[in-house]
Amino acid sequence: xxxxxxxxxxxxxxxxxxxxxxxxxxxxxxxxxxxxxxxxxxxxxxxxxxxxxxxxxxxxxxxxxxxxxxxxxxxxxxxxxxxxxxxxxxxxxxxxxxxxxxxxxxxxxxxxxxxxxxxxxxxxxxxxxxxxxxxxxxxxxxxxxxxxxxxxxxxxxxxxxxxxxxxxxxxxxxxxxxxxxxxxxxxxxxxxxxxxxxxxxxxxxxxxxxxxxxxxxxxxxxxxxxxxxxxxxxxxxxxxxxxxxxxxxxxxxxxxxxxxxxxxxxxxxxxxxxxxxxxxxxxxxxxxxxxxxxxxxxxxxxxxxxxxxxxxxxxxxxxxxxxxxxxxxxxxxxxxxxxxxx
Amino acid sequence: xxxxxxxxxxxxxxxxxxxxxxxxxxxxxxxxxxxxxxxxxxxxxxxxxxxxxxxxxxxxxxxxxxxxxxxxxxxxxxxxxxxxxxxxxxxxxxxxxxxxxxxxxxxxxxxxxxxxxxxxxxxxxxxxxxxxxxxxxxxxxxxxxxxxxxxxxxxxxxxxxxxxxxxxxxxxxxxxxxxxxxxxxxxxxxxxxxxxxxxxxxxxxxxxxxxxxxxxxxxxxxxxxxxxxxxxxxxxxxxxxxxxxxxxxxxxxxxxxxxxxxxxxxxxxxxxxxxxxxxxxxxxxxxxxxxxxxxxxxxxxxxxxxxxxxxxxxxxxxxxxxxxxxxxxxxxxxxxxxxxxxxxxxxxxxxxxxxxxxxxxxxxxxxxxxxxxxxxxxxxxxxxxxxxxxxxxxxx
Numbered sequence: 001x002x003x004x005x006x007x008x009x010x011x012x013x014x015x016x017x018x019x020x021x022x023x024x025x026x027x028x029x030x031x032x033x034x035x036x037x038x039x040x041x042x043x044x045x046x047x048x049x050x051x052x053x054x055x056x057x058x059x060x061x062x063x064x065x066x067x068x069x070x071x072x073x074x075x076x077x078x079x080x081x082x083x084x085x086x087x088x089x090x091x092x093x094x095x096x097x098x099x100x101x102x103x104x105x106x107x108x109x110x111x112x113x114x115x116x117x118x119x120x121x122x123x124x125x126x127x128x129x130x131x132x133x134x135x136x137x138x139x140x141x142x143x144x145x146x147x148x149x150x151x152x153x154x155x156x157x158x159x160x161x162x163x164x165x166x167x168x169x170x171x172x173x174x175x176x177x178x179x180x181x182x183x184x185x186x187x188x189x190x191x192x193x194x195x196x197x198x199x200x201x202x203x204x205x206x207x208x209x210x211x212x213x214x215x216x217x218x219x220x221x222x223x224x225x226x227x228x229x230x231x232x233x234x235x236x237x238x239x240x241x242x243x244x245x246x247x248x249x250x251x252x253x254x255x256x257x258x259x260x261x262x263x264x265x266x267x268x269x270x271x272x273x274x275x276x277x278x279x280x281x282x283x284x285x286x287x288x289x290x291x292x293x294x295x296x297x298x299x300x301x302x303x304x305x306x307x308x309x310x311x312x313x314x315x316x317x318x319x320x321x322x323x324x325x326x327x328x329x330x331x332x333x334x335x336x337x338x339x340x341x342x
Numbered sequence: 343x344x345x346x347x348x349x350x351x352x353x354x355x356x357x358x359x360x361x362x363x364x365x366x367x368x369x370x371x372x373x374x375x376x377x378x379x380x381x382x383x384x385x386x387x388x389x390x391x392x393x394x395x396x397x398x399x400x401x402x403x404x405x406x407x408x409x410x411x412x413x414x415x416x417x418x419x420x421x422x423x424x425x426x427x428x429x430x431x432x433x434x435x436x437x438x439x440x441x442x443x444x445x446x447x448x449x450x451x452x453x454x455x456x457x458x459x460x461x462x463x464x465x466x467x468x469x470x471x472x473x474x475x476x477x478x479x480x481x482x483x484x485x486x487x488x489x490x491x492x493x494x495x496x497x498x499x500x501x502x503x504x505x506x507x508x509x510x511x512x513x514x515x516x517x518x519x520x521x522x523x524x525x526x527x528x529x530x531x532x533x534x535x536x537x538x539x540x541x542x543x544x545x546x547x548x549x550x551x552x553x554x555x556x557x558x559x560x561x562x563x564x565x566x567x568x569x570x571x572x573x574x575x576x577x578x579x580x581x582x583x584x585x586x587x588x589x590x591x592x593x594x595x596x597x598x599x600x601x602x603x604x605x606x607x608x609x610x611x612x613x614x615x616x617x618x619x620x621x622x623x624x625x626x627x628x629x630x631x632x633x634x635x636x637x638x639x640x641x642x643x644x645x646x647x648x649x650x651x652x653x654x655x656x657x658x659x660x661x662x663x664x665x666x667x668x669x670x671x672x673x674x675x676x677x678x679x680x681x682x683x684x685x686x687x688x689x690x691x692x693x694x695x696x697x698x699x700x701x702x703x704x705x706x707x708x709x710x711x712x713x714x715x716x717x718x719x720x721x722x723x724x725x726x727x728x729x730x731x732x733x734x735x736x737x738x
Contacts, residue, residue: 025589061371067498079568079569082569106502106503107502122535122566122569122570125567125571126571127571127572127573128572129572132539133538133539133540133576134536134537134538134539135536135537135538135572135573135576136534136535136536136573137534137535137536137570137572137573138532138533138534139438139518139532139533139534139535140530140531140532140533141530141531141533142529142530142531143528143529143530144529168619170518170623171467172465172475173465173475173478173518173519173521173522174518174533175467175471175521175523176471176523176524176525176531176533177523177531177532177533179467179471179529180529182467191532201626202624203623203624203625203626203655204627204657205634206602206624206627206628206631207630207631207635207655208627208631209631210605210606210628210631210632211631211635215564224566224620227566227598227599228598228599228602228624231599231600231602232602232603232605232606232628234603235603235604235605235606235607236606239603239607240603259599259603261600325583333619338593
């Protein structure tokens with residue numbers, strides 16, 4: 001199991017995480033990726049480690065943005081996270097947004113599963129400037145990948161007993177690109193007659209999400225819309241500190257927080273919300289088929305989240321990260337028979 | 343960040359949304375007499391569009407599809423009732439045809455008149471990809487580079503968020519909407535997103551000028567430059583350059599995913615937002631959803647020479663067409679914005695007041711905002727209020 005500690009919020013969370021897993025049969029191999037270095041060695045080491053282990057838990061790697069787009073040699077450092085996802089072909093990003101009982105939000109009863117294509121689309125990092133002052137960014141949509149993600153979405157929907165899949169697109173403007181995506185979704189949908197399939201344009205989707213999010217069940221979409229829609233949904237259920245995310249590929253799986261925030265402004269001040277990262281680790285345990293441990297920790301987390309006095313600042317409370325983690329550990333200790341036997 | 347009191351005072355309702363200070367930014371040439379348009383005219387000049395005959399303006403009206411024709415008829419009804427000196431030249435655009443004659447006629451009409459009011463023209467997915475979106479064609483041919491949408495919480499409308507006052511300025515001609523796509527290898531489609539320095543500088547300039555005119559204090563650029571480093575990086579750089587010329591206005595930037603998340607949790611933090619085309623589409627729809635839905639917010643598309651007004655979220659609304667349940671507010675407010683543009687401020691304020699009074703005080707609301715009223719009831723109420731309050735109708 002690979003865990004990447006990067007210089008940010010998740011570093012401290014990772015440490016807490018490792019402390020807690022004392023009785024879970026998982027060893028962590030820590031790989032540090034320094035986001036400030038220009039070379040790609042760090043990230044290549046990380047990728048190799050993940051290939052070796054098959055599963056990873058990661059924090060977000062800050063992307064160094066170079067605004068100087070025309071400095072002659074066009075020295076653009078690629079986004080490390082993106083590099084990781086494309087190299088390992090983690091084609092499906094799954095985020096399950098659920099209203100949590102103890103968290104007060106403006107909308108209730110939200111239960112949306114967002115499946116986002118993770119490797120192509122607008123994130124191809126293919127840009128060029130043929131004429132000075134005119135930049136062309138390529139958005140790539142391929143048939144194979146669209147079929148693959150649609151298939152993944154319908155399979156997941158079937159496994160979880162979901163009844164409706166909505167494809168989010170902008171095919172009225174990007175007729176070929178999103179048109180192809182939509183067509184692939186329709187093809188796959190025909191093989192799953194028990195699941196209703198419909199489609200919605202992304203602008204209408206975001207508007208519906210802020211007024212009536214309860215109408216959505218499973219949503220499948222290309223990369224950029226997935227980014228926006230998942231952030232809207234995370235905001236609706238209570239913020240970036242609550243939702244875990246998972247990236248699945250054929251052979252590998254990487255777990256992280258749903259909205260991939262670095263959270264530099266709150267790093268190392270013991271106020272970050274550990275829920276998302278802890279729930280991500282539960283997803284990881286489920287993936288490793290250690291369901292009992294996963295449920296134990298998840299129950300502990302949910303009981304803590306229901307207690308408002310232990311909410312961290314992002315949920316409107318005054319608790320600190322360590323208090324929340326202590327409470328979760330206590331809850332796990334009190335409810336779990338396993339900790340006593342091992 | 344502008345701080346607003348929870349209840350809009352009566353004076354705020356009476357002042358038109360634009361504060362009567364829109365003039366400088368757009369010049370409109372109403373006729374083709376000045377055929378060699380003087381491209382060096384500075385924005386400081388405030389030339390009202392010349393009226394053609396007897397002080398009456400001619401405006402192109404494009405009914406569009408879905409609820410467009412119905413709502414625009416109501417707008418015409420209200421204008422006629424209030425004796426507004428505007429004549430409408432109606433141009434139909436049939437979205438089912440593949441030829442571009444219809445839309446070209448519409449564009450010629452807008453060039454002739456300078457101003458238009460339009461409903462949304464449907465873009466059917468089932469037609470061949472070579473059939474371009476008519477709305478897009480209109481915007482790019484007339485170079486309507488700025489789409490402006492002002493989202494304000496209205497007192498009579500129940501929403502989950504209060505005190506929202508966001509102005510969204512969206513680049514309207516390039517970005518992801520360039521309609522440049524190709525399939526070089528079968529099964530692999532490349533869509534081009536174009537960002538140019540000129541257009542980015544232009545929209546940033548428009549945003550800051552508008553912010554200054556309206557007394558706004560903060561402009562936020564929305565981008566995704568961590569992924570699209572060259573493209574959105576260029577946009578961001580242009581915004582920064584322009585910002586340096588406006589030291590009284592704070593400039594900051596935010597990535598689009600964080601922006602949407604902040605919008606659903608704390609929308610009151612935003613003041614003016616400027617962004618490329620696609621993010622503008624998403625963000626403006628989120629904001630419209632936050633203030634009460636697509637039936638409430640009007641939008642305007644400004645170019646150097648032309649202006650086209652429509653509903654902000656450009657919905658066709660086919661499922662509610664011709665059932666007398668659509669919300670006419672957005673279209674009526676768009677009509678008021680058009681009147682402000684034509685410098686017919688009195689008419690604009692009287693109609694605007696009537697629309698807001700109907701919604702806020704009389705609580706006559708349509709189904710989309712949770713009421714039970716029909717479109718015609720709302721329009722009747724608007725006309726009644728205009729009749730009772732307006733001296734103008736008696737003077738004429």
